[in-house]
Amino acid sequence: MNRETRFWTVMFLGGCLFLAFQSLGTARGVGQQFVVRVDATTGKIIPPATGASDASSAVKTVIYEPASKDDPEAIWSFSRTAGIWIAALLTLCIFSYLYRDNVCYKLAESIIVGVSAGYWIVTNFWEVLVAKVLVKLAPNVARYSFLPDTPVDVKADYLYIVPVVLGCMVFCRLIPKIAWMGRWPLAFVVGTTAGLKLTSFLDADFVRQVRSTILPLVVFSANASDVSTLDWKQSIQNIVIVISVLSCVTYFYFSVEHKGLVGRISRVGIWVLMISFGASFALTVMGRITLLTMRLQFLFDDWLGLVRI
Amino acid sequence: MSKTVPVLIASIVGCIMIVANFSPFLLPARQIAEDWFTIVATIAMMLGGANLCVHHLKNISDREAGWGFSAVTLISFFITIAVGLLKIGVVPESEQQVKFAWSGPFQQEGSGFWWIYQYLFSPIVSTMFALLAFYVASAAFRAFRAKNLEAILLLITALIVLVGQTRDREITSLFLPPPAEGMPQHVPIADLTEFIRKTFVTAGQRAIMIGIALGVVATSLRILLGLDRSYLGGDE
Numbered sequence: 001m002n003r004e005t006r007f008w009t010v011m012f013l014g015g016c017l018f019l020a021f022q023s024l025g026t027a028r029g030v031g032q033q034f035v036v037r038v039d040a041t042t043g044k045i046i047p048p049a050t051g052a053s054d055a056s057s058a059v060k061t062v063i064y065e066p067a068s069k070d071d072p073e074a075i076w077s078f079s080r081t082a083g084i085w086i087a088a089l090l091t092l093c094i095f096s097y098l099y100r101d102n103v104c105y106k107l108a109e110s111i112i113v114g115v116s117a118g119y120w121i122v123t124n125f126w127e128v129l130v131a132k133v134l135v136k137l138a139p140n141v142a143r144y145s146f147l148p149d150t151p152v153d154v155k156a157d158y159l160y161i162v163p164v165v166l167g168c169m170v171f172c173r174l175i176p177k178i179a180w181m182g183r184w185p186l187a188f189v190v191g192t193t194a195g196l197k198l199t200s201f202l203d204a205d206f207v208r209q210v211r212s213t214i215l216p217l218v219v220f221s222a223n224a225s226d227v228s229t230l231d232w233k234q235s236i237q238n239i240v241i242v243i244s245v246l247s248c249v250t251y252f253y254f255s256v257e258h259k260g261l262v263g264r265i266s267r268v269g270i271w272v273l274m275i276s277f278g279a280s281f282a283l284t285v286m287g288r289i290t291l292l293t294m295r296l297q298f299l300f301d302d303w304l305g306l307v308r309i
Numbered sequence: 310m311s312k313t314v315p316v317l318i319a320s321i322v323g324c325i326m327i328v329a330n331f332s333p334f335l336l337p338a339r340q341i342a343e344d345w346f347t348i349v350a351t352i353a354m355m356l357g358g359a360n361l362c363v364h365h366l367k368n369i370s371d372r373e374a375g376w377g378f379s380a381v382t383l384i385s386f387f388i389t390i391a392v393g394l395l396k397i398g399v400v401p402e403s404e405q406q407v408k409f410a411w412s413g414p415f416q417q418e419g420s421g422f423w424w425i426y427q428y429l430f431s432p433i434v435s436t437m438f439a440l441l442a443f444y445v446a447s448a449a450f451r452a453f454r455a456k457n458l459e460a461i462l463l464l465i466t467a468l469i470v471l472v473g474q475t476r477d478r479e480i481t482s483l484f485l486p487p488p489a490e491g492m493p494q495h496v497p498i499a500d501l502t503e504f505i506r507k508t509f510v511t512a513g514q515r516a517i518m519i520g521i522a523l524g525v526v527a528t529s530l531r532i533l534l535g536l537d538r539s540y541l542g543g544d545e
Contacts (some may be wrong), residue, residue: 006452037421040402061407064419073356083428090429094436098443110381110431113361118389119430121358122422125394125478126415128351133345148409160442167352180311183541184318185349191319192346194529205522209515240508248516269516274459276513278466279505281449284476285467288442288474297441298432 026071028305031088035064036073048075088303134162213245218295238307244272316535323533361386387481397421466505473502 002007023030037046040061067074093108126146135142139154166185173182215238221231250262251269258266301307312320329339347458373379398420399413406412415422446459455461531537 034366040400040413041407061402063400063402063417077417081426087432091432091436094433097440106375106378107381108433110378111385112427112437113427114382114385115389115429116434117358117361118386118393119426121354122393122415123389124354125396126352129349132430133348145409146411148406148412159341160344160348163348164352166345167349170349170353170356171359173325173493176365176539183315184310185320186540187380188322189314189346190340190532191322191352192326194319194532195323196343197525198323198533199330201522201525204520205357206526209519209522213515216313220523237504237508241512244509244512248513252516252520256511270459272509273513273516274462275466278463279469279470280511281445282467282470282474285442285445285449285471287444288439292439292442295432295436301536308450 022304022306026305030305031081031084031303032068032069032305033077033084034067034074035077035080036067036071037062037075038065045073047073082301088299092301132159133164137164188283213242215242217242243268248272312538312541315541318537320533320535323529327533358386358390385429389422392425394423398424458512466509469498470502473498 002209019030021037037277038044039046040063046062064077065127066080090111091106093104096102097105106228130146135150135160136157137160139150139156143150166188169181170185171182172180217235217239219231219234219238220228221234222228247265249269249271251258251266253262253271254264256262297307325335325338329335338476352479362383368379369376369383371442393415396415399408399415399422401407401412401418402414413420416426417423425510427507449467453460453467455464486493491535528537532540
């Protein structure tokens with residue numbers, strides 16, 4: 001056993017001993033989760049079952065809501081406790097990448113690839129294929145199976161067979177002889193996106209941005225006695241915005257060589273962009289640190305229960 | 310033929326989308342096309358799932374390096390799909406819906422799919438993003454050198470905005486002595502951050518957005534006019 005293996009073995013055993021102590025030696029335990037049983041139809045809390053004749057066994061639609069351990073009606077939840085443990089171990093697996101690429105990290109990575117693919121397929125199945133396609137093509141089937149709130153007077157709209165057929169044509173790409181048919185749905189998606197984005201980008205990201213840049217360079221504001229005075233703060237702000245946008249746009253204008261006056265203006269544009277990137281970098285770092293803090297809070301509070309408030 | 314029809318489809322649908330923006334008579338057509346787009350894109354996502362399965366099954370059958378991880382991916386994929394589609398742990402939410410066993414929302418709290426999101430999906434994704442904090446800091450430490458004016462501007466702005474967002478954002482200056490009697494006070498870091506955000510960041514982002522918008526418009530027009538056919542791939 002080399003020195004490195006010995007170090008990590010000692011660390012692992014130390015961690016296990018600490019977890020064992022926390023689990024058995026403290027009142028809060030490690031990752032213990034408690035819930036109350038609630039009747040989904042009435043919203044009333046169901047007291048913990050006391051025997052076979054208990055009235056709560058007659059309730060068919062029970063949901064579980066998180067509760068404090070001290071709540072007299074709270075019961076220990078195996079699934080949520082196991083969930084906290086699994087989430088904590090997976091978090092540590094991901095953090096282990098900071099040391100180097102290893103089996104634990106790859107395991108967590110493989111899990112997330114499978115889970116995220118499955119997650120989006122399931123979400124789209126219920127939100128699009130059932131909520132849009134099934135409701136449009138067979139509203140009665142939708143009402144009697146998954147969506148009882150579907151209005152009774154909804155008529156079937158068989159025009160929606162077209163996108164289903166188009167969608168199924170995507171799978172033609174898997175058969176080389178008819179792979180060319182797979183281009184039709186792709187063309188539909190690309191055409192729709194191009195048409196939608198052309199107008200929306202032109203409106204939101206071009207016209208509105210240009211309009212927002214056309215600002216008064218000298219701003220006067222009325223004070224309490226209704227006398228208008230120079231609002232130098234707002235004026236400076238507007239001047240800086242207008243000059244900055246114009247210089248940045250000049251920098252992005254490549255049809256003219258950046259020499260002389262154009263070169264000097266585009267240089268100011270680079271400075272503005274650098275300041276903008278510096279601020280964006282700082283905001284990104286802060287966002288990531290906030291996420292990191294939340295993960296550490298999860299580990300030390302939700303899982304280990306070390307945080308005392 | 311194999312490329313003409315798709316180009317026609319893209320042009321016609323795209324033009325309907327554009328004209329509908331200006332004509333109220335075509336608004337229902339636009340709404341229908343948007344719905345169709347969502348449906349086609351959703352079914353295309355299923356193709357993505359099928360590709361994932363084929364790729365990882367091939368890895369397993371060829372016993373390629375790391376095939377065990379492919380098995381883990383497939384198992385987690387199928388478990389997620391089964392739990393989500395079968396609505397395991399979902400219960401009807403109202404008195405009227407009790408007789409419809411599958412009527413509850415698939416993401417209901419306490420259900421199997423909720424559990425997968427809450428304890429697998431969410432922690433791993435947020436930890437992966439949190440991990441970037443270390444790499445961004447490490448990359449910044451290695452790459453940020455105040456070599457020229459541009460780099461100095463970037464560094465100073467980053468420092469000001471970072472400090473401006475901490476709990477000490479109300480401090481008046483960075484290690485500067487208090488101003489002399491009768492002199493104006495130092496600008497608080499929080500105010501400076503706000504000024505940078507409102508002016509330089511807005512201006513920089515605005516210029517980039519204008520550039521992106523022009524790029525998107527040009528690309529969209531090339532697609533609608535059939536000049537850009539790269540999305541159709543090579544000859545098959």
